[in-house]
Amino acid sequence: MALTGLDIFKQLPKTNCKECGQPTCLAFAMQLASGKTSLDKCPHVSDSAKEVLDSASAPPIALVKIGKGEKELQLGNETVLFRHDKRFEHPTGIAVTVNDTDSDIAGKVQSINKLVFDRVGQIHKVNLVAVKNTSGDTARFAEAVKTVQDNADFALLLISEDAAAMEKALEVAGANAPLICSANAANFDVMLNLAKKYDSPLVVKGTDLNELAALVEKSGYKKLILDSGAREVNKVLADQTQIRRQALKKFRPFGYPTIAFADNADPIQAVVDAGVYIAKYAGIVVLNTSDPADVLPLITLRLNIYTDPQKPIAVESKLYEIGNPGPDAPVFVTTNFSLTYFCVQGDVEAGRFPAYIMPVDTDGISVLTGWAAGKFTPEKITEMLNSCGIADKVSHRKVIIPGGVAVLSGKLKEMSGWDVLVGPRESAGIPSFIKQRWGA
Amino acid sequence: MAVTIAKEKWTSKVGEMVLDADSSVKVGGESTLPFLQFEGDIPNRPVLALEVWDLEPVDWPEILKAPFAGVLADPVAWAKKNVEYGADVVALRLMSAHPDFKNASPEDCAATAKAVADAINVPMIITGCGVEEKDAEVLEKVGEALTGKNCLIGCATEKNYKTVTATAMVNGHSVIASSPLDINLSKQLNILMTEMNLPANRIAIDPLVGALGYGIEYAYSIMERARIGALMGDKMLAMPVICFVGQEAWKAKEAKSTDDESPEWGAQERRSILWEVLTTTTFAQAGGSIFVLRHPESVKQVKVHLDKMMESNAY
Ligand code: SF4
Numbered sequence: 001m002a003l004t005g006l007d008i009f010k011q012l013p014k015t016n017c018k019e020c021g022q023p024t025c026l027a028f029a030m031q032l033a034s035g036k037t038s039l040d041k042c043p044h045v046s047d048s049a050k051e052v053l054d055s056a057s058a059p060p061i062a063l064v065k066i067g068k069g070e071k072e073l074q075l076g077n078e079t080v081l082f083r084h085d086k087r088f089e090h091p092t093g094i095a096v097t098v099n100d101t102d103s104d105i106a107g108k109v110q111s112i113n114k115l116v117f118d119r120v121g122q123i124h125k126v127n128l129v130a131v132k133n134t135s136g137d138t139a140r141f142a143e144a145v146k147t148v149q150d151n152a153d154f155a156l157l158l159i160s161e162d163a164a165a166m167e168k169a170l171e172v173a174g175a176n177a178p179l180i181c182s183a184n185a186a187n188f189d190v191m192l193n194l195a196k197k198y199d200s201p202l203v204v205k206g207t208d209l210n211e212l213a214a215l216v217e218k219s220g221y222k223k224l225i226l227d228s229g230a231r232e233v234n235k236v237l238a239d240q241t242q243i244r245r246q247a248l249k250k251f252r253p254f255g256y257p258t259i260a261f262a263d264n265a266d267p268i269q270a271v272v273d274a275g276v277y278i279a280k281y282a283g284i285v286v287l288n289t290s291d292p293a294d295v296l297p298l299i300t301l302r303l304n305i306y307t308d309p310q311k312p313i314a315v316e317s318k319l320y321e322i323g324n325p326g327p328d329a330p331v332f333v334t335t336n337f338s339l340t341y342f343c344v345q346g347d348v349e350a351g352r353f354p355a356y357i358m359p360v361d362t363d364g365i366s367v368l369t370g371w372a373a374g375k376f377t378p379e380k381i382t383e384m385l386n387s388c389g390i391a392d393k394v395s396h397r398k399v400i401i402p403g404g405v406a407v408l409s410g411k412l413k414e415m416s417g418w419d420v421l422v423g424p425r426e427s428a429g430i431p432s433f434i435k436q437r438w439g440a
Numbered sequence: 441m442a443v444t445i446a447k448e449k450w451t452s453k454v455g456e457m458v459l460d461a462d463s464s465v466k467v468g469g470e471s472t473l474p475f476l477q478f479e480g481d482i483p484n485r486p487v488l489a490l491e492v493w494d495l496e497p498v499d500w501p502e503i504l505k506a507p508f509a510g511v512l513a514d515p516v517a518w519a520k521k522n523v524e525y526g527a528d529v530v531a532l533r534l535m536s537a538h539p540d541f542k543n544a545s546p547e548d549c550a551a552t553a554k555a556v557a558d559a560i561n562v563p564m565i566i567t568g569c570g571v572e573e574k575d576a577e578v579l580e581k582v583g584e585a586l587t588g589k590n591c592l593i594g595c596a597t598e599k600n601y602k603t604v605t606a607t608a609m610v611n612g613h614s615v616i617a618s619s620p621l622d623i624n625l626s627k628q629l630n631i632l633m634t635e636m637n638l639p640a641n642r643i644a645i646d647p648l649v650g651a652l653g654y655g656i657e658y659a660y661s662i663m664e665r666a667r668i669g670a671l672m673g674d675k676m677l678a679m680p681v682i683c684f685v686g687q688e689a690w691k692a693k694e695a696k697s698t699d700d701e702s703p704e705w706g707a708q709e710r711r712s713i714l715w716e717v718l719t720t721t722t723f724a725q726a727g728g729s730i731f732v733l734r735h736p737e738s739v740k741q742v743k744v745h746l747d748k749m750m751e752s753n754a755y
Contacts, residue, residue: 210441217441234749237753238755249446272745276721279722279726293705296694296705297718301718304652304655339650346654
């Protein structure tokens with residue numbers, strides 16, 4: 001992907017004039033390849049060489065911004081096909097559609113604004129409101145765009161292939177860099193000029209990959225989002241995969257984020273399709289639903305897929321109450337690796353038994369790894385028992401540790417003064433453990 | 441402008457596993473990544489199993505119990521119901537063997553398994569109660585009782601794989617090999633089992649998946665890596681992957697919480713079904729081949745989706 005020193009050298013004047021501060025053009029090329037200098041240090045490089053070098057050093061997928069200020073959404077800069085290679089950079093933007101024919105547009109936007117979910121202290125929400133010119137009427141579209149803009153907590157995606165309607169809508173919303181959707185072969189020049197006029201991002205829609213590439217080439221514009229025109233989920237998967245693969249191979253026309261429309265006529269299948277698009281490369285997925293029962297699973301999926309695989313995610317290390325635990329409720333110790341914590345939480349809940357869970361801060365690593373790395377120790381557990389306030393909440397002095405670290409029991413009892421019960425190795429054993437061992 | 445379609449030149453493929461006695465139900469065999477027909481063959485649609493317990497489940501949410509009203513205490517009737525609901529496979533879980541519950545004997549478990557098998561005409565997955573030592577004893581008897589039926593039995597773990605593998609070999613079954621979220625452990629177990637001369641195409645990998653919101657991404661990436669490994673010729677990763685989605689999805693707070701408890705999450709019925717469905721379809725994108733589900737509506741929805749994904753997307 002990145003250029004080698006030799007690739008760069010081929011583009012330089014090869015005069016070794018030293019004005020760049022390097023002894024030779026080759027030395028300069030090597031420095032440039034390793035990012036230690038910049039191309040503008042050489043005053044003699046030709047314009048054509050500059051273009052080649054600039055575009056070659058640009059990221060494979062351009063960064064594109066939609067909206068302004070607090071509402072801005074950034075997409076692109078992706079560098080991989082698989083999340084295990086390196087994390088996906090910018091989570092898929094979720095857009096929820098409002099039709100300009102809807103009866104209560106402001107009310108609908110309010111319900112979209114409420115699509116905000118808290119997951120262990122982190123806030124996750126949708127990103128865009130899509131306004132669709134379903135009526136085909138120019139004035140009605142502009143009016144709807146105004147209502148949405150006045151009420152929405154999110155940036156706008158304007159959907160109309162009618163250039164006149166788009167022009168009117170942009171008179172209303174153009175100052176806030178909405179995403180213009182879309183330019184196709186028929187309306188191309190007018191839409192492109194509107195995008196340029198308002199310095200806004202533009203969706204380019206082809207009837208297939210070939211036409212899409214041709215339109216992008218023709219545009220000469222950089223703030224683009226790609227739509228291959230596919231609408232059936234199996235074909236969208238193929239096109240999304242092609243666009244991502246080709247972009248990573250530096251096929252420039254496909255070096256932009258994509259958009260996918262989850263508009264399956266079956267509302268459940270539409271959610272399922274959207275899930276595929278989130279997992280497989282869509283920059284934006286457009287939903288027709290604002291039902292939280294549909295949106296919560298999708299937002300959760302996005303959170304999971306876009307988690308950095310190299311960095312374990314941690315939950316906050318504090319005392320968690322499950323159910324409504326009283327003074328005789330059991331106290332479980334675990335680590336703050338989120339997966340570990342969630343397993344324990346889920347299984348405690350499954351046991352339908354109110355309890356306290358105390359995830360010790362192990363920098364987000366699991367029980368056994370934490371123990372092996374000296375991060376899940378009797379000292380740390382004792383410190384947390386003393387500092388998190390559990391002693392005031394329960395009348396007993398019994399703490400349950402994971403079965404895998406039974407070896408900690410003796411030292412922990414000695415240091416903390418609490419009785420130590422060794423729990424099951426797997427959290428799935430918690431419900432039966434409580435039944436058999438607690439309160440007996 | 442003509443775009444040259446980018447195709448990977450994979451050198452190998454996923455092994456193909458037969459799930460029944462007369463070779464009519466198969467999984468695996470893919471020579472590319474999930475559903476990329478433009479690049480390779482996807483000869484078999486992933487299969488969907490519905491769970492049956494030999495012990496009435498007490499803590500299932502009402503929404504999950506409702507479709508099985510009247511049959512939850514009768515594994516044979518429940519299994520038949522699953523077939524009516526369109527399950528490709530019936531997954532019998534011998535929960536009664538658990539020492540905390542009935543501590544049922546291996547013989548009793550085998551009798552139940554036999555009764556269920558005799559009542560249905562779809563392939564079977566048979567799993568124990570999850571206590572490794574007990575499962576080894578139970579599966580030994582079950583394997584014998586169902587000899588020649590070519591069931592998929594498990595779960596074999598690092599601790600009990602020897603007994604389970606031996607039973608499978610003697611009685612003509614396939615084995616589920618479970619390892620916790622680690623591709624190397626998975627591979628290691630597959631090697632140990634094939635070293636006992638169990639053919640590689642009679643092993644299904646169980647990566648112990650988590651549900652949406654509860655670690656789905658770990659198994660997702662392990663499955664993607666395993667598929668890439670398989671396509672690049674690693675025979676010890678080239679087994680079909682089984683995902684026990686139902687048990688995980690229905691444990692999620694988002695699936696269990698009622699309308700009253702979490703009004704801001706929308707209706708429980710829709711949300712809980714979507715939790716199970718999306719967990720499944722996401723794993724299908726990563727390379728899952730056998731899905732063990734709980735709710736019949738999930739089976740219906742996933743099937744519609746998979747049928748669509750099986751349509752060609754060749755250019
Ligand atoms: S300034 Fe340019 S031409 Fe002169 S030595 Fe450096 S790279 Fe070569």
